[in-house]
Amino acid sequence: MDRRFLTVLGVSLVFALVVSAIFYQLTARAGAPAAAAPDAKEMKDVVVAAKPLSLGGSIKPGDVKVSKVPADQFPKGAFSKVEEVMDRPVVSNILLEEPIIVGRLGERGSGQGIAPIIPVGSRAVTVRVTEVVGVAGFVLPGMRVDVLVTGRPPDSSDTVTTTVLQNIVVLSAGQTYQPDARGQAINANTVTLLVTPEEAELVTLAGNEGRIQLLLRNGSDHSIAKPTGRQLAELYGGRGSGKKRSPQSAGEGSNTEGSVPAPRPRPRPVTVAAAVIAPPAPAVAPPPPPPPPDEIVTFRGTVRAVEVINSRKN
Numbered sequence: 001m002d003r004r005f006l007t008v009l010g011v012s013l014v015f016a017l018v019v020s021a022i023f024y025q026l027t028a029r030a031g032a033p034a035a036a037a038p039d040a041k042e043m044k045d046v047v048v049a050a051k052p053l054s055l056g057g058s059i060k061p062g063d064v065k066v067s068k069v070p071a072d073q074f075p076k077g078a079f080s081k082v083e084e085v086m087d088r089p090v091v092s093n094i095l096l097e098e099p100i101i102v103g104r105l106g107e108r109g110s111g112q113g114i115a116p117i118i119p120v121g122s123r124a125v126t127v128r129v130t131e132v133v134g135v136a137g138f139v140l141p142g143m144r145v146d147v148l149v150t151g152r153p154p155d156s157s158d159t160v161t162t163t164v165l166q167n168i169v170v171l172s173a174g175q176t177y178q179p180d181a182r183g184q185a186i187n188a189n190t191v192t193l194l195v196t197p198e199e200a201e202l203v204t205l206a207g208n209e210g211r212i213q214l215l216l217r218n219g220s221d222h223s224i225a226k227p228t229g230r231q232l233a234e235l236y237g238g239r240g241s242g243k244k245r246s247p248q249s250a251g252e253g254s255n256t257e258g259s260v261p262a263p264r265p266r267p268r269p270v271t272v273a274a275a276v277i278a279p280p281a282p283a284v285a286p287p288p289p290p291p292p293p294d295e296i297v298t299f300r301g302t303v304r305a306v307e308v309i310n311s312r313k314n
Contacts, residue, residue, distance in 0.1 A: 043068045044071045045067070047066055047067075048097050048100065049096055049098050051096060052094065060087075077101040078101050088105040089105065090106075090116075124193070125200045126193075127190065129191050139191055140170065141170055142169070144221075146163055146215040147164050149210040150211045163225070163227050165199055165203065167224065168193045168195060170193060
């Protein structure tokens, strides 16, 4: 019995080894092409930044290089040849080893500096500022401001401050196109604003005819307020211009200019003779109505007869 059991066990082990060997060979043959697939994947050239590229410059030969990426991971809008990006202006900051894409570059020949980042249909206008006008140096590129102007309108004798533009993007502070990396203020004598052609006319006119003041606003606040403007008289409680009245306008008997006007004279009392008013006549009572006439009423069956007697005299 033990021999029979050992025989069955031996046959089972042999059969198990044969099955395992066959299964291992099938698995090895199926896994070999899968392991070799990544090596056989198609690769493609892509142009990447060889160093950080900042806004306002143009791409030179040492600024970019060619790298390889899998064809299915090729970035949309990227370039495969260095010649395609040469001398094109950078309109957005590009990091090291970042693929160069169309949206980060301007058209070749569109210029350098701030010109390539001006959208089609818009204009860049530069205004001269002081430390106070420039909000103590904290008007940085990319921020949004409102533009106020203070001056005297042609049809007014009072100084007026009014808001001429709102929610305007700052393109540059002086010659700087991007904020300081540490968030420090930029001391600049000029600020360049991104405006429409109509807004450019307003800014230019405001700078020539009045004094410009910039108001810094939250970058996420795009609301447009409707201020009415303020006059100089309102600063002093709405009083007039302080002109003194002439003696003619003040009336006779007024003092010299600058003094308190004399009080008006009291009206003289007027003596009026008392009029004798007769008492009203008593009202006459209306006469009493005449008495009703005498009548004799007779009935003959169902017939009623009335006979009037002569009225009595009063």
